[in-house]
Amino acid sequence: MDQAEEEKVFQERVDAEEKIEPKDWMPDKYRKTLIRQISQHAHSEVIGMQPEGNWLTRAPTLHRKAVLLAKVQDEGGHGLYLYSAAETMGVSREEMIDDLHEERAKYASIFNYPTLTWSDIGAIGWLVDSAAIVNQISLQRTSYGPYARAMVRICKEESFHQRQGYNIMMTLMRGSDEQKAMAQDSVDRFWWPVLMMFGPHDSDSVHSAQNMKWKIKRQSNDDLRQKFIDQTVEQANAIGITLPDPDLKWNEERGHYDFGEIDWEEFRRSMSGGGPCSRLRLAHHRQVHEEGEWVREAMRVYENKKRSNQEAA
Amino acid sequence: MTSHTQLYEIFIRSQRGLDHKHVGSLHADDAEQALQYARDVYTRRSEGVSIWAVKSSDIAASQESDCGSFYDPLDDKPYRHASHYDLPDEVKSL
Numbered sequence: 330m331d332q333a334e335e336e337k338v339f340q341e342r343v344d345a346e347e348k349i350e351p352k353d354w355m356p357d358k359y360r361k362t363l364i365r366q367i368s369q370h371a372h373s374e375v376i377g378m379q380p381e382g383n384w385l386t387r388a389p390t391l392h393r394k395a396v397l398l399a400k401v402q403d404e405g406g407h408g409l410y411l412y413s414a415a416e417t418m419g420v421s422r423e424e425m426i427d428d429l430h431e432e433r434a435k436y437a438s439i440f441n442y443p444t445l446t447w448s449d450i451g452a453i454g455w456l457v458d459s460a461a462i463v464n465q466i467s468l469q470r471t472s473y474g475p476y477a478r479a480m481v482r483i484c485k486e487e488s489f490h491q492r493q494g495y496n497i498m499m500t501l502m503r504g505s506d507e508q509k510a511m512a513q514d515s516v517d518r519f520w521w522p523v524l525m526m527f528g529p530h531d532s533d534s535v536h537s538a539q540n541m542k543w544k545i546k547r548q549s550n551d552d553l554r555q556k557f558i559d560q561t562v563e564q565a566n567a568i569g570i571t572l573p574d575p576d577l578k579w580n581e582e583r584g585h586y587d588f589g590e591i592d593w594e595e596f597r598r599s600m601s602g603g604g605p606c607s608r609l610r611l612a613h614h615r616q617v618h619e620e621g622e623w624v625r626e627a628m629r630v631y632e633n634k635k636r637s638n639q640e641a642a
Numbered sequence: 643m644t645s646h647t648q649l650y651e652i653f654i655r656s657q658r659g660l661d662h663k664h665v666g667s668l669h670a671d672d673a674e675q676a677l678q679y680a681r682d683v684y685t686r687r688s689e690g691v692s693i694w695a696v697k698s699s700d701i702a703a704s705q706e707s708d709c710g711s712f713y714d715p716l717d718d719k720p721y722r723h724a725s726h727y728d729l730p731d732e733v734k735s736l
């Protein structure tokens with residue numbers, strides 16, 4: 330088959346809702362886009378462990394600490410599922426980590442914001458994980474098989490993440506005035522960055538048309554963002570949290586909530602490495618990676634020794 | 643950086659009586675370590691009662707596209723399917 334024919338077969342398979350599997354022919358651009366997207370997704374899971382890990386030693390009770398530890402461990406697992414999915418496309422783990430360290434690869438800018446108070450952990454679990462889930466539920470239907478399957482596994486684990494976060498917020502909102510103020514302050518700081526997690530408006534999104542045609546993406550940024558807002562308002566009301574947007578109100582005609590303008594300048598600043606903690610996040614990742622080198626070295630030596638023993642036997 | 647560990651495919655039996663099912667892959671130094679990693683990565687919520695770890699390089703895989711003849715018999719031997727045989731109306735189960 331020539332290139333055009335291969336491409337036709339590929340598109341027909343995608344149109345028929347069949348999954349693309351690792352050994353199938355696929356357009357170069359499809360492979361590149363997915364490697365970029367899946368590895369960025371993996372980096373986000375792993376870098377996301379840092380802002381939450383920041384509170385592990387200071388969680389207010391032993392129970393909260395155990396819960397947070399389990400949650401952060403899950404995120405490390407999500408990173409691994411996703412790195413393996415990316416590896417099926419022929420990129421190695423080492424290359425991906427290298428790209429992260431050399432700043433050729435990005436991760437979700439939301440993790441460049443600091444976690445200043447305990448209630449930030451509640452706000453992250455509730456809002457950041459909820460937003461991630463809306464996106465990931467949609468990606469369960471993405472056209473690349475290994476990515477779709479990783480999403481199914483991840484979504485199963487995510488629901489506890491958002492609930493433990495919401496539970497932290499609910500508990501604080503039933504507490505003292507200071508606790509309520511602390512919870513509200515976290516939402517005030519995280520609300521807009523969370524809305525930016527869904528990416529630019531559809532009208533400004535450069536790759537969307539092609540990604541929709543290849544079914545890498547199944548729903549547009551704006552649709553996903555709207556879905557998240559619609560479901561979150563009720564949850565906020567139920568515990569007395571005010572979402573910091575004066576334009577947020579129900580639109581009977583649209584059947585959705587209207588909301589205010591997003592400050593994309595802020596988004597661009599945080600995406601180009603200007604976010605408050607970006608240097609810290611990468612420096613920490615590099616440092617831990619370097620500090621683990623002796624373990625990898627020991628494994629290499631052990632493996633070589635075992636191999637030469639086997640050969641001698 | 644160089645890759646020093648091997649890739650393992652992980653299969654998990656979620657419950658007695660069911661088949662092992664492929665769940666993903668991971669890097670490990672040897673089979674024993676692959677099992678330990680698989681336990682941490684894929685079975686944090688008792689998703690499995692048994693884990694298989696198989697070196698990815700040991701798997702021989704057929705390709706849908708380049709061996710159609712592999713599966714052809716399914717189409718030209720319909721007598722292999724029970725639905726190929728008509729039963730008299732009076733027979734309710736066979």
Ligand SMILES: [Fe+2]
Pocket residue numbers: 374403404407483487
């Ligand atoms: Fe996650």
Ligand SMILES: [Fe+2]
Pocket residue numbers: 404458487490
């Ligand atoms: Fe999560």
